[in-house]
Amino acid sequence: MGIYAQDHNNTTASAAVKLKKLSIEELMDVEVMSVSKRPEKLAEVASAIQVITGEDIRRSGATSIPEALRLASNLQVAQVNASQWAISARGFNNVLANKLLVMIDGRTVYTPMYAGVFWDVQNIMLEDVERIEVVSGPGGTLWGANAVNGIINIVTKNAQDTQGLLAEAGVGTELRGYGALRYGGKLSKNVYYRLYTMAYKKGSTATLEGDDANDEWTMAQSGFQLDWEGEKDQLKVQGNLYDDRPNPDGVSDIRASGQNALARWTHSFSNGSDFKIQIYYDHTWRDFRNGFAQRLKTYDVDAYHHFRLGKRQEITWGFGYRLMADRFRNLDLLRFEPGERNLHVYNIFIQDKINIVPERLDLTIGAKLEHNSYTKWQFQPSSRLAFSLTKSQTLWAAVSRAVRNPSRIDTDFLLNAAPGVPFLQGNKDFKSEEVLAYELGWRMQYETSFTLSLATFYNIYDNLRTAEPGPPPLNLPITISNGVEGNTYGVEFMGSYQPLAWWQLRGGYTFLKKELTIKPDSRDLNGGRVESNDPEHQFLIQSMMDLPGKTELGFVVRHIKELPEPRVAGYWGLDVRLAWRPNDMLEFNVVGQNILDEEHLEFIPASPTPRNMQRGIYGKIVCRF
């Protein structure tokens, strides 16, 4: 669907003057920047977007998508155990966090079980990542349901850009083993493909007593991508299959596997309009190995059309349909009723970007009308105003409404104390959780070497999830309901700066405050606090250097303030990567992760038992032919 940021760099007159002064010999010696391939027109986007490039990831030493997401300072990312993560934007973080929309190459990775993401099965070769766009704030209008607090859009490279053979292997103390092989070739003129296979084993974390938590995790995945680029048409076909063995509770490993395939056709018309249609199929199987298992088949089709209307307007409209067919293998005590369900989601959306004052003021208004199997029609409008203060500075403001639709756990869940004696139950009348978000931001971009942005928000939530006690004397069964309302506000500050051609810095700071209250008719057992555990302050800085002798030095420092309830102490994290690239073919890496302390706790989940994350060191060799 709509991708706001596009490649290219923003330009200014002074940069042109600088290059023009060079002689033709000097011009031939200019390094084409690879470090700072910042997406273009970020300065014009009226939302809080942060882009992590493939290069940022490579230079950070991240070994998985969640680790790469730590590089976005507008996300809350906490590792829970070897294979589980809690990731959210603008708060409400939890292992079952449900207010974020996550896409990999346009495929929504979403489980209707709890409206969240099983992070352990979201893998790609990080070498293939072109960029990750992280939008904090609602995006329900263009992007669809679940984009309540943010969107993560992972975009992989075109097959054309991954030609040749790449082999990499790594070994270390936490990343116990990693290997990947990729081959990219050309089938005919303009038709490129790549094939890849990868596997890794992540070592155990530690129990709070300091023992081995026995939660080792192994994963293997293979896939392909085919890209055809015609003059006006582009076709992308990709497929992946994986086998995943996480073991979050350290007792019996979960067996997860899946296959997915996607095809997308884009056509550009000569008048500047374009059209896109995408279909995908995603099958996942997850056997918890205690008898309980879930199968999910997702079928999705999306279409999108973008065109200019007159000189001042740009219209984007489209529709989408998704069928999620799930089936549970229930236990006597833990069940989803019905055990099998087909969930349909369909939507139509339209957005108009109106240029009110040329090169000065843009107004974008849009709305999405979406129908889901639980709460029927939902309306998600938004309006955004972008005002160019100067050529390099933009002030923006937005008001939007977004919803988090119910999931199986909200409506169909049943936990029995004994067979036939319900302890906790879902609520068929569970409503969609709602947010009304007010945002105000400022962004500046000076040449390509210096960017700053500030985003502030005030969100008003209603119908957030609660657990209501049953009738006395036992107060059972506990029933899921919509008893919490409240507001959150915060500030996200981000920047990037390239002081020297060989040194780049990026980073950010996020402040977040929540005020949640129980509605008069609610008796939430958790006092409205169980759904989220977020730091009030967090801070990140990433440094990337090219040193003499073909070496690269990078570090990522992050500071996460304490989580209030249950309390988790604040911590500092430091990852360091040192790499030597003697030639274009070889790359030797040594990476230290979390090197400041022996171990630390990042999150306390309701289940399983909390684990400490340990310091890790690994070495990795990459060969490109």
Place this chain on the structure above:
Amino acid sequence: MRLAKEYCWKGLTTGANVVAIFLLLFLSTALTPPQKKIAAAEHEVKAVYLFNFAQFVVWPSDVFESPASPIVIGILGKDPFGSYIEETVKDEIINGHSLVIQRYGSAKEIKNCHILFIHASLTPRLDNILNELKGKDILTVSDAKDFTKQGGMVRFINERSKIKLEINLNTVKTTGITISSKLLRLSEIVE
């Protein structure tokens, strides 16, 4: 079996440590600040090249309506330069000619043009495009892979993150254009 695994594991970690120590040693001896390089985005460098061509190429005088007519830099297909190229040529005068940028949807639209950048995405139609331009005194430039082989004049080559030039002199000679020897000396000449 388990023992063998552990040994293997120990060997590998020791190996990794050795690499680390080696790198640290290497680094401490070589830690002098590198020469300041100029870095720019690819489209910026290419835009400045196009501007430079105006200075290194001589056209027959009859391609200009008057001595004060502008030199036209055309862009055919996708435009990678954005406003950067306009800023590059703004207020510049070369041999009495100012410079203007033109964008074309198809080769048929090209009438009065002196330097033409053809986007690589037009590769499939390149033969037709170059046919259309045949006999005209237009310096054709592209980053398409086989551009000079197919009858284009100047190709941008990405060489270890620098942008170099490849020129097909035979093609240039079929027109009234002459390229300065300085530019030819710095470029790779192909037949």
